[in-house]
Amino acid sequence: MKENKINILVADDDADIREILEILLKAEGFDVIMASDGKKAIELVDENIDLIILDVAMPEKNGFQVCKEIRNVSIAPILFLTAKGMESDKAIGFSAGGDDYMVKPFSNAELIFRVKALLRRCYHYQPFNKEKKNIYKIDNIIMDDNTKSVTVDNIPITLTPIEYDILCLMMRYPNKVFSVQNLYESIWSQDYSYLDNNTIVVHISNLRKKIEKDPKNPQHLKSMWGRGYYVGESNKVF
Structure with missing residues (x-):
């Protein structure tokens, strides 16, 4: 700001x-x-x-x-x-x-x-300010948390602040399954009371449209039935 x-x-x-x-x-x-x-x-x-x-x-x-x-x-x-x-x-x-x-x-x-x-x-609010910000990579997706930028196949994509925070959280902790409530508590912190599943579902859907080749068959931002969402293994570049 x-x-x-x-x-x-x-x-x-x-x-x-x-x-x-x-x-x-x-x-x-x-x-x-x-x-x-x-x-x-x-x-x-x-x-x-x-x-x-x-x-x-x-x-x-x-x-x-x-x-x-x-x-x-x-x-x-x-x-x-x-x-x-x-x-x-x-x-x-x-x-x-x-x-x-x-x-x-x-x-x-x-x-x-x-x-x-x-x-x-x-x-x-920087939810990950306890550690030095890094650059993360999952296949064709690169996230630079220093510049708050994301590219897919080296093409910059535009994410809303919430979409960015959700993706950043998951890429920092690959293969960790985040429940909807986990995501609320991590991204929204104490600013909001817990509302409903639909809000997170919509943001996940929007994210998949931006980072997945086939959003209906996601290869990166995945679901675990009854538990939540996660991304596959990421490689920390820096």
């Missing part, structure tokens, strides 16, 4: 919600950029945006569509803020590249907590 003020983009077509969020976020010392529709939100995203809060039901483009387009240019954490609370809606949000999901009406204190948790996890 940059040394200057944190920039948060808020996209919501409800003027009252935008005003509330602006007051809450500015009170915490954040700079706030506003968009009243999905198209404008996409136009405002650049390397200076540190976090994005997206409403789902917006004119021009809905939040899920906006999230997918933003993920082509930014890995800034995305928090969905919406009146929809169905599990299927959450799955769509995570599949689009979102990092967290809150349902309206929301608690002001919880919203600030989640914003800070996302910022801390994505920019400050």
